Amino acid sequence: MLNLAPNEREQLQLERLQATLNRAYRNVPFHQNRQNLVAGRNGKDPSAIERVEDIAALPFMERKHLGEHYPYGLFAVPLKDIVRIHTAPGTTRHPTVTGYTRQDLRMWREMVGRAFTAAGITSEDILQIDLDPGLANWGRDYKDGAESMDVAVIPNTPLSPSKQLMVLRDYKTSALVTTPSRAIQLTDLMFKAELNPTALNLKRLILVGEPLMPEVRRRLESRLHVETWHQFGLSEVPGPAIAFECRDHHGLHINEDHFLPEIVDPVSGDVLPRGETGELVLTTLTTRAFPLIRFRTGEKARLMADTCPCGTTFLKLEWFEDRTDDILNINGVKVHPSQITRHIEDALSFVPKYRAAVREAEGEKKLLEAAIAMDDRLFSDEIKILEKRIHQLESSLRENLGVPVRIRLMETSLL
Structure with a gap:
């Protein structure tokens, strides 16, 4: 052949x-x-x-x-x-x-x-x-x-x-x-x-x-x-x-x-x-x-x-x-921006302003980094609750997309 x-x-x-x-x-x-x-x-x-x-x-x-x-x-x-x-x-x-x-x-x-x-x-x-x-x-x-x-x-x-x-x-x-x-x-x-x-x-x-x-x-x-x-x-x-x-x-x-x-x-x-x-x-x-x-x-x-x-x-x-197209390739796994948006919305009940990019982690292994704008809807009286929500979002993205994930909170003006 x-x-x-x-x-x-x-x-x-x-x-x-x-x-x-x-x-x-x-x-x-x-x-x-x-x-x-x-x-x-x-x-x-x-x-x-x-x-x-x-x-x-x-x-x-x-x-x-x-x-x-x-x-x-x-x-x-x-x-x-x-x-x-x-x-x-x-x-x-x-x-x-x-x-x-x-x-x-x-x-x-x-x-x-x-x-x-x-x-x-x-x-x-x-x-x-x-x-x-x-x-x-x-x-x-x-x-x-x-x-x-x-x-x-x-x-x-x-x-x-x-x-x-x-x-x-x-x-x-x-x-x-x-x-x-x-x-x-x-x-x-x-x-x-x-x-x-x-x-x-x-x-x-x-x-x-x-x-x-x-x-x-x-x-x-x-x-x-x-x-x-x-x-x-x-x-x-x-x-x-x-x-x-x-x-x-x-x-x-x-x-x-x-x-x-x-x-x-x-x-x-x-x-x-x-x-x-x-x-x-x-x-x-x-x-x-x-x-x-x-x-x-x-x-x-x-x-x-x-x-x-x-x-x-x-x-x-x-x-x-x-x-x-706008798909991200992360260690061979294809991730579409709409997938990221959907999981963020599911985890936070709204879609904040954010920016997704492929970054290099330790040893130049790639990960998905989602930089999320600080938003009043994210905060409560206890910082532990915010940390828990961000941790849950990272876990959801990691589990559903099959790639390493890092979430960062940033000032809106920096996005």
Whole structure:
């Protein structure tokens, strides 16, 4: 699959696209109700698409649609065919709920295995997974993919950084799946503990969840004496390893037999020529339970036009740090401003003036900082009551968003 000729790849994509559109149009009212699935062919079966490029005539899916059809409104198969259900924070009051058939889970194992193979992972490795709670679903997918390759896995477990480092050292971990932020945190902790990296068996870092900046890669590789491998996925839906690095380390190969990528102008929605930077839009080609049709990811990216020395013919993706929307990326977990506002209102019974931002905490791990304006409605006769309310708000945000949180009270004029 990795070395399909362009005409073979396009034919495979077209066949799978038509099957996906037929299934979605037939089984999902959301798609049935949008009669303009194919421009100029109102009411006609969307399989009338004759070329992959014709997908540009279809409407976009957005994150708000995932919450609006909570919980099972976007499922394209009966519930009896669902074998796993995932939940992630959504952009509306409802969370995002996604389902997977057995075939879907096999697909994810295949993609994860493909990405691991490209990174040189074999059955001789001991693979440790260390991801934030908000990426717990990814932890399961990475575990399943590694186990399908007979790799020994230390599953994603909520441990303190010092405990993760202990496991890394004592269990002779040779490959670590984590985010760039957590990798930096563990590295700083290791040097603080005066643990020599040569005492570790670690050889590879699989970095996920966030764009990997060149300076961060150089820093990790030089301090840990490892090789780093970057992978891309969606934290809300459907999962990890949608794109992965090969040995060339210049762009991420997209699994084009499972996903159809587009780059569009984030304002007009027009498809941009290959090589131009814009918003990444993805369409699933093999997902049965939860098909995405032109899903706007908000990720800023470009499709690279050059061929790869590794021989893989799948297109490569360059993934940028800034986004085309206002979503915050915190250690790989996507947080929408509306989610923050909703939880603040639930905790305080009103929405004060506030400012949310991503900050670096100890060891350069990222956290969500919400600076809230001092407001008379916050205060009572006892300071302990105010402290309790702020503590409850921090806990609510942390629990519901799956990211570290810090609340600060500030003068309104400083916001």
